[in-house]
Amino acid sequence: MRSVCTLICVFLCGCIYHLAVQGREMSKGFALIADLYTGGVAGSTGGVLCGGAAMLLRWLCGKTLAFVICVFFAVMTLLGAMNITIPSIIRAIANRPKDDYVEEADEDYIDPATAVVNNIANKQIARRRQRREQQAVKNAPEETPPETTKQLPPEKQPRSTPKQEKTNASPSQDDVKQVPGKGAAFMERIDGDISAPLSGTSEYVKDETPPIPEPLPARPAAAKPVRVEGEDMGEKLPSKMPEFVPNAPIPPAPKLDEGKVKPAQEAKSGKVTAKEAARSARQVAAETDQAQAVQQPDYCFPPLDLLKRPVRAGTDGTEEMRENSRRLNETLASFNIDAHIINVTRGPSVTRYEVELDKGVRLNKVTGCADDIALSLGASGVRIAAVPGKISVVGIEVPNRAVTTVSLREVIDSNEFAKAKSKTSVALGKSIDGSCIVGNIAKMPHLLIAGTTGSGKSVCMNSIIISLLYKAGPDDVKLIMVDPKMVELGIYNGIPHLLIPVVTDPKKAAGSLQWAVTEMLRRYRMMSDMGVRDLESYNSIVLSEEDGQKLPQVVIIIDELADLMMVAAKEVEDSICRIAQMGRAAGMHLIIATQRPSANVITGLMKANIPSRIAFSVASAMESRIILDTMGAEKLVGKGDMLYAPIGCGKPLRVQGCFVTDTEVEAVAGYVKDNYTADYSQQVLDEIEKKAQQTGKKPASVSDPDPTDEELEGDEMLPAAVDVILETGQASVSMLQRRLKLGYARAARIVDEMEEKGIVGPFQGSKPRAILITKEQWASMKGGQTEQMGFDDLDSVPDELM
Known part of the structure; x- marks a missing residue:
């Protein structure tokens, strides 16, 4: 790069030379090249290349502007050839040495721009100090120092004039300036604060201190040494020593300042200098920060290697799709349905045959033949629904003979999950067309998961939790897990995201939900005082403050709702409804799973406040209506096959859920536990215990968020x-x-x-x-x-x- 800049700089110098010396009219056409070459040899032009470029630039923007452009770029390329950039010049100017600050340690590498700027600044500092010394010499009275240093009483000690005090203090200020990051005024303040315990060794003492004699004024002929960049004034003696009293003992290794005679005193044990005190304070602060960093390490996101790689299916479904398409056409023709297949999409668990209906064919005529179509295809059941975004197209979803497993790593490693900005993004699975489905809990804002035993609810819950561990740190998302079955979520005990240990007692679970209501109301009061409307705005304001601490989002995961409803139905329903109604803006979200989607478990009030649903395979259409308010879940094939209906989605989306094994869950949870220690809130635990004891004791106030x-x-x-x-x-x-x-x-x-x-x-x-x-x-x-x-x-x- 430097070589290229050098060549360009030489070329631009040739252009500048041509613009400066060329004055005669040049020929036109090919004769111009000969004139430029001849003039370049004679020195009257810039040559063929430089002269041609200069003439072209002058023709485009005029001679003056062309000259300015060439000079500017020549200077830029010259700086590039010297490995100097504009940012480095700015940094060098900003970090240049000042009067009250000098770096003690030399860097191994000195930037060229820094060296140039520092040299100029050091010369200016030396000139200013020389002028100050000359002025001090002129103002100093010509007095002969006494031949003895007999100590006078405090009331008879001579006091120096302000000018003398300023003159005498100047060498000490130079020494003080060698302390990194401290100015002279700041160090004088430190010396004043600690001068009493350091009276035996400190040079800077007040006049009223009896044991210390008044410093002698500087001799006019004494010249102070000028400190140069890189010189350590604390280790070298000045060029000329002051006159000392003959009988006075000399300390072993004193730091002498010209113009001052310091009485020799033996160093007493336990006394330190101001410079040593400042160094010790910096060391203690560094050790404290290091200790805090050890106590609160940064969250380590688990690596993807803990999850198994996806195994590609070895079966080819082309022949199966061709055979089913033929049978489907024959079946539709046998029922006098004017339709034809226009597209076939094979998904992980089902294949969708897109059928375009002719004009006049009603949709219910096709859906009424669903059982007959399943019988003709030899399938356990088919699901018929309109394809969103396509006109007069109906999708007939037929289960595959061989189901392809969708691994959790496949979705977490996808672009959709990586581009999701929300900290509450979760991996759900893959749709029929093969696209990865990533949900956002913050936008759901609450999720209801229902399905029969073995349909994939627990695997879906584990996928959601593992996704949160891969996406968010414990400062961003906190979890409250309720596991009445005591075997599903216990593996997560000890992860840093848990606000409290996994709750297995149904009464404590009801108490935790009541605490969540109290916390939600507390957050609303804090946001009201701040004048914001949601948690994101509150955190942005709090983080802009110096000691601000943001509020994390809280996700409450309930693995089996039916058990809670049997123990404390009223308390659980009221708390869930209140959180579902008001929790979104406060960052409180619910994920509820149940295997018995009956009306007494999932009440109408709860359904109305939980807009997002996931339905796995259920036994009847009535249960599908309880979950999704529509039929279709009874046609699912199980093993993670689900209907995903997020908020704002008109029709449920068929998704093959992610599969994660118990070994992968243990590996990810173990990695997080090993790298970050859980910090449970004892205050929250005490409040939940109190509310659990009060559960069922106050019928008139079971919905009270804070019965205090x-x-x-x-x-x-x-x-x-x-x-x-x-x-x-x-x-x-x-x-x-x-x-x-x-x-x-x-x-x-x-x-x-x-x-x-x-x-x-x-x-x-x-x-x-x-x-x-x-x-x-x-x-x-x-x-x-x-x-x-x-x-x-x-x-x-x-x-x-x-």
Whole structure:
């Protein structure tokens, strides 16, 4: 590169020379080349190449601009030939030596630009110091130093003038400037702070210190040495020593400054100099930082080698697809369905035959023949659905005879997973057309997984968890795992992403969900105080502060919901519904799996608040409707075959889920445990234990997110509901639903609670309930005067709920 720059620089110099000396008119045509050559030999032109380029540049932009351009690029190439760049010049100027700072250690390699700039700066510093010394010599009084150094009492000691003090202190300032990164003023402040314990050795002491004599003024003829770059002033003696008293003892290795006579004192044990104290402080700070780094190491993402490579199937399905296409055409023709196959796509588990319907053929005519088509193809069942994005095209999905396994590594190593920016991106599997499906939990924002035993739910859960370990660190995502079966998620105990150990007790699981509701409300209060609307905006503001600590996203994984619903149905349902309703903006997400998708396990309220679903193979169409609100899951073949319906997707997408073995799960989890220690929150554990003990003991307040003295025993929307009925003069469930945007069940519970408290009257059929209190009585109740009506705990309502 330097050689190329040198050649270009020489060429541009030739162009500059031609523009400078060429004045006569040149010939045109091929005779111009001869003139340039002749002129180049004679020295009147720049030659053929340089002169031709200069003439072309002058013709394009004029002689003056051409000259400027050539000079500019000549300078740039000259710098390149000298291995000097513009950024290096800027850095050298920014890092040039200053009056109050000199680097002690020389670097092995000195950048050329740095050397040039440092040389100029050092010369300027030397000139300024020489002028200061000359000025100090002129201002110093011509006094003869006393022949004895007899110590005077403190009140009789002579005091020097400010100019003398400035003159006498200048050599010490030079020594101080040798401390890296510290200016003279800063070191003077340090010397003033530690001068009392260092009085036996420090040169810089105050005048009122009795044991130290007043320094003598500098002799006019004494010339101070000028410190040059790279010179260590602390190790070399000055060129001329000051006059010392003959009888005074000389220290073994003193640091002498001209213009000062320091009394010789023996070094006492336990006393250090200011320079040594500063060095020790820096060493202690470095050791502290190193210790903190050891305590909190960076998260090590597990390598892909821990996952098995995908095994390609050795079977070719061409003959199978050709035979099924022929039989499918014959079957459609036998039922008088005017349609023909236009495309065949083979996926990992099923093959989709795209059939284009002629005009006038209804879709239900094809779907009504699904069992007959499966019988003619010899398949266990076929799924018929419209192909999104294509007009009049129906997809007939037929199971393959040999299912191709989709490994988790194949999806994690794909471009889709690598390009996903979200920390909560998870690998789900492959679609029929072979594209990798990557989900984003933050956008789902909650996921419901259901299917029969052996359909692939646990493998899907493991794939999601392993994907999070590969995508996010423990500072980005925290996990709460609930495993009532006690055998599925226990392998993850000890990973740093866990907020608490894996919960296996159903009562503690209900307590953990109630803690999640409390944490969600706490985050909303923090975001409200910050003036932001979501967790991402809150973290961006917090990280911009000096000591800011961001809030991680919390993913709550429940492996079997049916067991929790059997133990604490009301608490679990209320907590899940509240998190599902409000958890997205606070960074709280739910992943719920169950093998019994009945209506009493997955209630209508839970379905309404969990928009994203994954359905594995189920036994009946009714169960498919409970999960997906549509049929189709009963046609799945199992072994990871699923229907994925994310939020905003009109039709479910058929996906072959990722397969991960127990050996791979143990390898990834073990690697993460070995490189990062889990840090469980004891405060969270204590709160969950407290809530678990209270589960089932307070029927009127099981949905309370924080049953402490600071919160209201009952629904937190009760004060707002009372305000609404007092304002409108009507007490009905439908009115509370409209005004407070609540569900029917919650609004009805609030009305029943108001009836128990004596705020409204009993139910009267079609008539509205009677309101039994006034606004003044309600205000006095909120003020604490509620003993006659059972409102003793109303004072504990948080201010934001009032």
